[in-house]
Amino acid sequence: MARKIFLSYLYLIIAIFLWATIEIAMKSIQDNTSPILINFLRFFIGGISLLVYRISTRKSQSLIYLIKTFPKSYIIASFFGLTLGMTLFAYGTSMTESYLAAAIISSNPLMISTYMILFKGEKRSLNKIFGIILGFFGMIMIITEFKFKDFLQMENLLGNILVFIGTALWCIDLVIGKILLEKAKENEEIAKVTSLDFNIVTFLTSSIFMIPFLFFPGEFSTLLNHTWDTWLILLYLGIFATGISYFLFFKGISKMEASKGINIVYLKPIFATILSFIIFDTNPSIFFYIGCAIEILALIIISYEKIDGKS
Numbered sequence: 001m002a003r004k005i006f007l008s009y010l011y012l013i014i015a016i017f018l019w020a021t022i023e024i025a026m027k028s029i030q031d032n033t034s035p036i037l038i039n040f041l042r043f044f045i046g047g048i049s050l051l052v053y054r055i056s057t058r059k060s061q062s063l064i065y066l067i068k069t070f071p072k073s074y075i076i077a078s079f080f081g082l083t084l085g086m087t088l089f090a091y092g093t094s095m096t097e098s099y100l101a102a103a104i105i106s107s108n109p110l111m112i113s114t115y116m117i118l119f120k121g122e123k124r125s126l127n128k129i130f131g132i133i134l135g136f137f138g139m140i141m142i143i144t145e146f147k148f149k150d151f152l153q154m155e156n157l158l159g160n161i162l163v164f165i166g167t168a169l170w171c172i173d174l175v176i177g178k179i180l181l182e183k184a185k186e187n188e189e190i191a192k193v194t195s196l197d198f199n200i201v202t203f204l205t206s207s208i209f210m211i212p213f214l215f216f217p218g219e220f221s222t223l224l225n226h227t228w229d230t231w232l233i234l235l236y237l238g239i240f241a242t243g244i245s246y247f248l249f250f251k252g253i254s255k256m257e258a259s260k261g262i263n264i265v266y267l268k269p270i271f272a273t274i275l276s277f278i279i280f281d282t283n284p285s286i287f288f289y290i291g292c293a294i295e296i297l298a299l300i301i302i303s304y305e306k307i308d309g310k311s
Contacts, residue, residue, distance in 0.1 A: 011252030012264040018245035020271035023102050024279065025233050025241065026093055032230045035090035037223055038237070040210040043082055045238025047203030050247060054196055062192035066201055070193075073176050074201045081173025082206035087213070089166030095159030104163045106268045110136055111171045120179060131301035138294030141287050173202060174249075181254040195250030203242070270295060 026038055054060055066074065093101040113132055140146075177198050184193050214220055226234070252264075270292055 008252040009264065011248040013267065015245040015249035015252065016264055016268050017271045018241045018248075020102070020268045020275060022237065022241050023093055023272070024275060025237055026090065029230050029233050030094045032227060033234070034219060034222055035094050036087065036210070036213045036216065036219055038234070039083075039087045039090045040207060040214065041234045042237045042242045043086075043203040043210075044207040045235060046243030046246070047200055047207060049239045049243045050196060050200045050203065054200060062194060063197045063200060066193045066197045070180065073180055074198065074205055077173040077176040077198075078202045078205035079209055080169050081176070082170070082202060083209040085166045085169030085171075085173065086206075087166070087210070088162045089170065092159045092162030092164075092166055096156040096163065101159070101163045102268065102272050104160060105167045105170075108167050108171050108174075111168055112174055115171060115175045116178070119175075127301050131298045134301065135295060135298030138291045138298060141291035141294065146287070177202070177250050178253055181250060184254075195254055196247055198250060199243070199246045203246075267295060 029038070054063060089101070089105065110132060113128070177195065180193065180198060181195055214223070273288055
């Protein structure tokens, strides 16, 4: 049991680290491509790479079963969570600072925990609620250093709003995926379905939904004129930051309560800040160290549960 929990957290931490690179990667190519193309290629490349792996395992029956049995689930998750949510997020990121976008999307544990409590009846506890709020506070400290006026500056405001709406919609995909995987544990027939199957179907379905956007003026010509370095970053976003990271995220969260596992996302700003130190040679402030300590404390509090009156 302890080994399974350790592996779950390991999968989640790797996934969050890969997610922490997304805003930096997107910002690095935003002058050479468009938010629409970034979003389409992320999920198309991610979906195809996972599909090739699934076919190589010769276990595609579960994929077919999911497509036939749960069209409502994956269509809603694909359309609202990935097509609308991530497209708005991509546009918002291009219109604001990357650290502000990272701060907003890292608040998704609050959204997901609220979704799960309201619509799934997941149990709530004082530890869990306090840990979620504390983790959010630590994340805001790391990203903003309490310079909240940056969020409200007119040049960033519209982008921040789009990132927030996109994040709220993206959480729909995560919640539906979590609920579907919980059903897989309870039903022998549904147990054939894995997080890999869910990600393949939602990624490729969202890519289909995004095809009409490619006919917007200039989009297709931009696609044909991508440079090799832009394609390398797009391949990274698709295979690693999308395909592999989502697979690991759902694999990890499937073995624990969503409101516990999802709070690992609070580590994202820590990873993002460390990456900025390495890439941009920036120096950490005192807020970074205090925020890291708060994040770790929050995760410990959230993970703490009383069993038969004992900790």
